[in-house]
Amino acid sequence: MALTDTAVRNAKPKAKPYKVTDSQGLYLLVNPKGSKLWRVKYRINGVERKLAIGAYPAITLAEARAARDAARKQLAHDIDPNAAKRQAKVEASIRANNSFSLVAGELIEKKAREGLAEPTLKKMRWFVKLLGTDFGKRPVSDITPQEILHELRKQEKRGKLETANLLRSFISRVFRFAVATARADRDPAQLLVGALITPKVKHFAAITDPAQLGGLLRAIDDYQGDPAVMHALRLTPHVFQRPGEIRQMEWAEVNFEKKVWTLPAAKMKMRQPHAVPLSSQALAILESMRQLTGKGKYVFPSVRTRDRSISENTINAALRRMGYSKDEMTAHGFRTTASSLLNESGKWNPDAIERALAHMVAGSVRRIYNQSAYWPERVAMAQWWSDHLFELRAGGNQCQPGSLQPQSH
Known part of the structure; x- marks a missing residue:
């Protein structure tokens, strides 16, 4: 006989727990201390099991029947209601930590x-x-x-x-x-995707006129400030690397004997290790800096603590103090300067230039090839470029890109 709300409400506790049955496996378990708990009895794979639904009166008779019916639907699809309940608890726990x-x-x-x-x-x-x-x-x-x-x-x-x-x-x-x-x-x-305004591509301001570049190099030579900033500023035109990579250069990455600076993949934008050939001019700058900071971790440490490198915008700030606005020249612009003038020279393989800039080349086979095949050319190109900068800095404003002969490979 089906239960009624009145029968559920009037069920009194006894000395021992007892059941008041409804239908289709639903029953109310009345405990000696007065608690009334809804349960559903069911069988799955020949084994009898019980599903706890909740306590009365928090769960009404109508709600208990609805839960029983939901469990029966699960059984019809070979789903164990208890297993589904446990899974729901796990998911609820996960979703509780989902801000x-x-x-x-x-x-x-x-x-x-x-x-x-x-x-x-x-x-x-x-x-x-x-x-x-x-x-x-x-x-x-x-x-x-x-x-x-x-x-x-x-x-x-x-x-x-x-x-x-x-x-x-x-x-x-x-x-x-x-x-x-x-x-x-x-x-x-x-x-x-597609709902936002697409920004116009912004290019880093860069000087690509040889005469103006010579003036900038002379201004860099005249710049006075923190030695780490001075040396980082002087090294930047020679090595083609991103400002963040230069400012975080570590002494452990520099091999003076092999004349190479090796950057680990973790520091590179493209997550590929990168080797930079160092010209004699670049080595001289680093040697000068080694006398000041060679016992520390960073080549260009912060003026506040040697445990950190110079700050992100240090080189740009130095350029501004030198009188170059952000529309004229940026630290990142030295890469554009080198790329433009090296390509204009016509003396170097474009792939070698791209590899020097640590640009990712399309195609895994071609990428692997570029990492090794162009090293001798990159070594010669690095020295040629530093020699060219020396000529421009010395006032060779008539010297056009390519007027110097590259050294033998």
């Missing part, structure tokens, strides 16, 4: 353990901070594309178009990680 900032923090920590470069990790942390506390507290499973777009539009309104696009990409990475760790079902940021 955007927490998931993003786990992703960043994972990438740090995998060896991602510190500047990239720093930018990822900055993205989390940029999104703000309120967004960071939101469960990733609840965040909608509209919420994300609202945050991205804030950056667009400030004119930060590139930041908005990079931020969308970062948010997408966090959601893909959330999906992989069972805390989200989809990546809503992916739906916003």
Whole structure:
């Protein structure tokens, strides 16, 4: 006989636990201390089992019957209701730790353990901070594309178009990680591809006129300041590398005998190790610096502590003090200067130039070939380039790219 609400309410405790049955396996277990617990009895694979639904009156008779019916549907599909319940608890526990900032923090920590470069990790942390506390507290499973777009539009309104696009990409990475760790079902940021304004490609300002380059090199020679900054500024035109790679140069990476600077993959943008041939001029600059900082880790340590390198914008700040605006010359622009004038010279294989700049060459076979086949040419090119800079600095303004003969390979 089916239970009624009145019968459930009036069921009194006895000296021993007893059952008040409903139908289709549902019953109420009444305990001596007065608690009333809903249970469903079922069989799966020939074994009788019991499913705990909850306590009365928190769970009403109607709700208990609904839970029983749901369990019967699971059984109809060969699903054990108890196993499904345990799985649901696991998923609920996982989803309880699913705020955007927490998931993003786990992703960043994972990438740090995998060896991602510190500047990239720093930018990822900055993205989390940029999104703000309120967004960071939101469960990733609840965040909608509209919420994300609202945050991205804030950056667009400030004119930060590139930041908005990079931020969308970062948010997408966090959601893909959330999906992989069972805390989200989809990546809503992916739906916003094409929704943002595409920023115009910005090129780093660079001097490519030989006469103007000579003037810049003389200004660099006249620059006075912290020795680490002075030497880093003088080395930068010679080695074709990115400003971050130069400022974080370590003495352990420099081999004076072999005349090579070897950068590990973790420091490189393309995550490939890179060797830089050092001209006699570059070696002289480093030798001068070795007398000052050779016992420490960094070639160009911070003036505050030798445990850190000079700061990210140090070389650009020095250029500004020298009178060169950000529209005239940048630290990164020295790479453009070298690329332009070396290509204009017509003396060097374009692939050798690209390899010197540590640009990724398409195609794995060609990439492997470039890492070895062009080394002799790169060694000669590095010395030729430093000699050419010497001529321009000395006032050889009439000297055009290619007027000097490359040294024999």
